[in-house]
Amino acid sequence: MNPYAWAIHSLEERLAAVDDPFKVAGLYAPSRLAAPPSVTEDTSAGLRATFPAAAPVRASGGPIDFVLDTMGEEGVQHLPVRIYAARRERLRCIVVPHWNATDGGYDRLAAILCRCGITTYVVTMPHHGTRGVPGARVANRFLNADLDATVSSVRQAVAEVRALVAWLTAAGGPEVVIVGVSLGSCIAGLVGAVERRVTRYVLVLSAGDFGETVWLGRATRHIRAALDDHVTLEELRRVWAVISPESYIDAIRENGSQIYLITGIFDTVVPPPASRRFVRKLRDGGVPTKVSELWCGHYTLGLFPFNLISVACILWFLLRGHAHPA
Numbered sequence: 001m002n003p004y005a006w007a008i009h010s011l012e013e014r015l016a017a018v019d020d021p022f023k024v025a026g027l028y029a030p031s032r033l034a035a036p037p038s039v040t041e042d043t044s045a046g047l048r049a050t051f052p053a054a055a056p057v058r059a060s061g062g063p064i065d066f067v068l069d070t071m072g073e074e075g076v077q078h079l080p081v082r083i084y085a086a087r088r089e090r091l092r093c094i095v096v097p098h099w100n101a102t103d104g105g106y107d108r109l110a111a112i113l114c115r116c117g118i119t120t121y122v123v124t125m126p127h128h129g130t131r132g133v134p135g136a137r138v139a140n141r142f143l144n145a146d147l148d149a150t151v152s153s154v155r156q157a158v159a160e161v162r163a164l165v166a167w168l169t170a171a172g173g174p175e176v177v178i179v180g181v182s183l184g185s186c187i188a189g190l191v192g193a194v195e196r197r198v199t200r201y202v203l204v205l206s207a208g209d210f211g212e213t214v215w216l217g218r219a220t221r222h223i224r225a226a227l228d229d230h231v232t233l234e235e236l237r238r239v240w241a242v243i244s245p246e247s248y249i250d251a252i253r254e255n256g257s258q259i260y261l262i263t264g265i266f267d268t269v270v271p272p273p274a275s276r277r278f279v280r281k282l283r284d285g286g287v288p289t290k291v292s293e294l295w296c297g298h299y300t301l302g303l304f305p306f307n308l309i310s311v312a313c314i315l316w317f318l319l320r321g322h323a324h325p326a
Contacts, residue, residue: 008266008297015299016218016268019100022137025226029146031239047251050242051194054159056167070163072156079160080124080131084110090117091318092168092176096161096184097122098205099219100138103129112311118318119174123164125184126156143183143214145226147239154210154243157187162195169197177318179204182270182298186210189245192257199255202314204262205298207270208246208278211236218268219298246278249285260317261291262301262310269298290317 001009054072061067068079093113095106103124110120124131127142142153161178168176177200180188185206192201207213214220215233227236241247252259259282263275272293282289292313296306 004295005266008295008300009268012218012266012268012297012299019138019219020222023222024138024140024144025223026140026144026146028226028230029148030230031147031151033148033151033239033242047194047248051155051158051162051190053166053194054163056163056170059167068160068164068167070160072159072163074156077126077156077160078131079164080129081164082110082122084114084120084122086114086117086119088117089119089174091174092119093121093318094161094164094168094176094178095120095122096157096178096180096187097125097128098182098184099143101125101128101181101184108307109311109314113315113318116315116319121164121168123161125187126153126160143220143223145223147236151240151243154187154190158190158194161187161191165191165195165197175200177201179314181205186243186245189252189259190243190248192255192259193245193248193251194255196255198257200258200260200318202260202262202317204310204314205264205267205270205301206245206261206278207274208244208249208281209237209274210244211238211240212274213270214240216271216274220269246281249281249287252282253286258288259290260313261289262313263291263293264296264298264301264306265293266295266297266300 052073054070057069057071059066059068065082068081070077070079097106106122110122113120127139132139143150165176176198178188178191178198179202181204185203188201189203215224215236261279265272279289279291294306294309300306301310
């Protein structure tokens with residue numbers, strides 16, 4: 001390992017270890033779900049059954065922070081959203097944060113997008129922030145060893161993002177785009193399979209196979225430890241295929257989605273081979289796909305200079321658009 005790679009890996013490990021004492025995988029619970037029709041059959045009806053939309057009911061609050069009440073399978077849910085309004089609006093962007101994102105963690109990104117004419121809406125995912133356990137540092141209820149509970153969390157997040165899209169597009173206005181980071185990129189990729197009102201997505205630190213990412217990733221090795229004696233990687237892949245974006249590449253293409261991936265060469269949370277395989281599958285499936293590989297890891301993407309480079313990449317894609325694979 002060369003000195004640069006060693007330095008990045010050492011820094012990544014120090015940053016990753018900060019949350020380790022707060023991570024709890026819980027007890028393994030096998031899936032009780034049958035194979036979803038959207039995975040075994042390429043039908044729009046199957047996709048709608050797997051990721052039903054939540055209906056926007058009402059929005060309340062001020063011009064900066066508001067709550068969008070949505071009605072879905074789990075009844076009325078309160079989706080906190082923070083708005084960064086651009087004076088001369090060119091685009092509207094929904095940001096879906098990473099696992100364990102803190103309130104205000106995307107203020108800087110949103111402020112930059114806002115200054116460039118992109119009104120930004122940062123959502124709070126289920127079990128995060130004010131929707132989670134008070135004072136909790138890790139959203140253990142979102143992602144854990146209960147296989148169906150994790151599926152339910154992802155489905156809820158997808159439904160809520162779709163509800164926000166519906167609310168934003170109801171009265172017309174500029175184009176809506178979506179930026180997802182890490183776990184949020186999985187949510188964004190799944191939205192791309194079921195949502196025709198959005199066609200441009202930025203997936204930051206992303207891969208297409210949910211089960212493989214959890215099994216091999218540094219951030220989720222506590223979950224792997226809880227699963228190890230009960231399931232194999234292939235079994236986990238099959239169960240979580242329903243929440244793996246690569247299961248829906250045909251639907252992503254049919255919706256006219258354009259994808260831009262930003263990855264880290266030294267990422268130990270989302271393995272680079274998995275990200276590259278996802279890119280190949282997207283391109284082979286006819287999805288217009290652009291990718292930028294940065295010389296950083298998962299956690300160091302948030303540090304200078306990689307944070308600024310990634311923001312520049314996002315702005316380039318959103319403001320110039322992208323129509324053809326690189």
